[in-house]
Amino acid sequence: MKIADFELERYFARWEFAVRHLLCASDLEGYPMAELVGLADDQSRGLWQDLRLGYTESSGHPLLRAEIAALYDTISPDEVLVFSGAEEAIFCLLNVLVGPGDHAIVTWPGYQSLFQIALAAGAETSLHELREEDGWALDVDRIRAALRPETRLIVVNAPHNPTGMLPSHAEWRDLTELCAEAGLHLFADEVYRFLEYDDSDRLVAGADALPTGVSLGVMSKSFALAGLRIGWLATHDRRLLERCAAFKDYTTICPSAPAEILSLIALRARDSVLRRSHGIISANLACLDRFFGDRPEVMTWIRPRAGSVAFPSLTMAGRFAGWDADRFAAELVEAEGVLLLPGSRFGQPGNHVRLGFGRVDLPEALAGLERFATS
Numbered sequence: 508m509k510i511a512d513f514e515l516e517r518y519f520a521r522w523e524f525a526v527r528h529l530l531c532a533s534d535l536e537g538y539p540m541a542e543l544v545g546l547a548d549d550q551s552r553g554l555w556q557d558l559r560l561g562y563t564e565s566s567g568h569p570l571l572r573a574e575i576a577a578l579y580d581t582i583s584p585d586e587v588l589v590f591s592g593a594e595e596a597i598f599c600l601l602n603v604l605v606g607p608g609d610h611a612i613v614t615w616p617g618y619q620s621l622f623q624i625a626l627a628a629g630a631e632t633s634l635h636e637l638r639e640e641d642g643w644a645l646d647v648d649r650i651r652a653a654l655r656p657e658t659r660l661i662v663v664n665a666p667h668n669p670t671g672m673l674p675s676h677a678e679w680r681d682l683t684e685l686c687a688e689a690g691l692h693l694f695a696d697e698v699y700r701f702l703e704y705d706d707s708d709r710l711v712a713g714a715d716a717l718p719t720g721v722s723l724g725v726m727s728k729s730f731a732l733a734g735l736r737i738g739w740l741a742t743h744d745r746r747l748l749e750r751c752a753a754f755k756d757y758t759t760i761c762p763s764a765p766a767e768i769l770s771l772i773a774l775r776a777r778d779s780v781l782r783r784s785h786g787i788i789s790a791n792l793a794c795l796d797r798f799f800g801d802r803p804e805v806m807t808w809i810r811p812r813a814g815s816v817a818f819p820s821l822t823m824a825g826r827f828a829g830w831d832a833d834r835f836a837a838e839l840v841e842a843e844g845v846l847l848l849p850g851s852r853f854g855q856p857g858n859h860v861r862l863g864f865g866r867v868d869l870p871e872a873l874a875g876l877e878r879f880a881t882s
């Protein structure tokens with residue numbers, strides 16, 4: 508398989524662990540291990556203490572699959588397949604679902620593997636562009652207009668990275684009805700699900716919405732446990748899940764044993780885990796509201812409705828006239844050790860940057876940005 512470089516990951520490989528402040532991380536501040544183990548109930552504490560480090564069940568630990576299934580309204584444990592991160596799930600699903608002669612429609616700008624892997628598998632893709640002038644909203648009529656006889660799949664990431672877009676219930680219903688009518692699979696990347704700022708905005712999961720809906724979940728974002736590398740697919744399409752399981756035999760075969768039990772502990776204690784995530788985000792949103800209110804000459808944004816990322820636009824006024832986001836980010840990191848992610852890493856050269864607000868050092872990072880931008 509020939510595949511283009513994952514631009515964002517190459518950028519992070521260079522910078523992520525070399526800077527003082529990551530102001531563009533997509534995840535939440537990692538949960539401390541000791542605190543997580545402290546959340547265990549009797550059964551999962553026993554599983555942790557007595558854990559043997561052999562191979563694990565390739566479809567995932569039965570108790571973990573049950574806990575994941577409980578995140579959905581209609582999914583049973585055997586309609587869940589556990590992967591090593593959401594990234595592996597995307598890789599397997601797209602390879603299984605599309606190939607030469609197939610067409611997929613994918614939201615864009617977005618997480619590159621959601622379309623790159625479909626392309627590498629030989630499918631054609633149309634990017635469904637979210638537009639700033641539309642408030643980054645999903646446009647179901649434009650998606651309908653992009654359908655072709657050979658369209659097999661629609662891929663939507665919501666809540667969305669990098670814009671923080673969350674469709675309304677009505678938009679989401681229109682989209683799921685479109686998929687059902689046209690007999691398409693809907694691949695719903697829901698890695699930021701449960702990080703809606705208003706619980707009533709939480710959408711029906713893709714897997715619950717239609718028989719050909721596939722939900723993607725992960726421990727990395729809402730649950731603040733990226734280091735576990737545990738993700739999953741949930742769907743009523745059991746045949747599809749079987750084919751993904753067979754494909755996974757060529758990638759990692761089975762999940763990591765400690766990561767599964769730690770994920771089980773976290774999901775059983777999800778109310779506490781999610782409360783911590785929401786606490787970090789709301790404190791950081793208060794700082795960002797202040798910053799965007801005080802500094803419209805530096806950046807403007809469309810405030811997200813969910814998640815821990817946004818896609819603001821640098822105004823490039825004054826001494827920044829003629830700069831692009833790449834230059835701004837390069838000089839900012841040099842001067843202040845603060846990292847922003849230029850939109851070019853999402854295939855969008857120009858003034859946009861991804862801003863991440865899931866980390867607890869956001870106030871210091873923002874102070875560094877403000878010093879740089881206003882000095």
Ligand SMILES: Cc1ncc(COP(=O)(O)O)c(C=O)c1O
Binds near residue numbers: 664
């Ligand atoms: C929208 C989206 N989907 C999937 C992933 C992959 O998640 P993970 O790296 O935890 O496998 C990411 C990671 O940034 C993401 O932002």
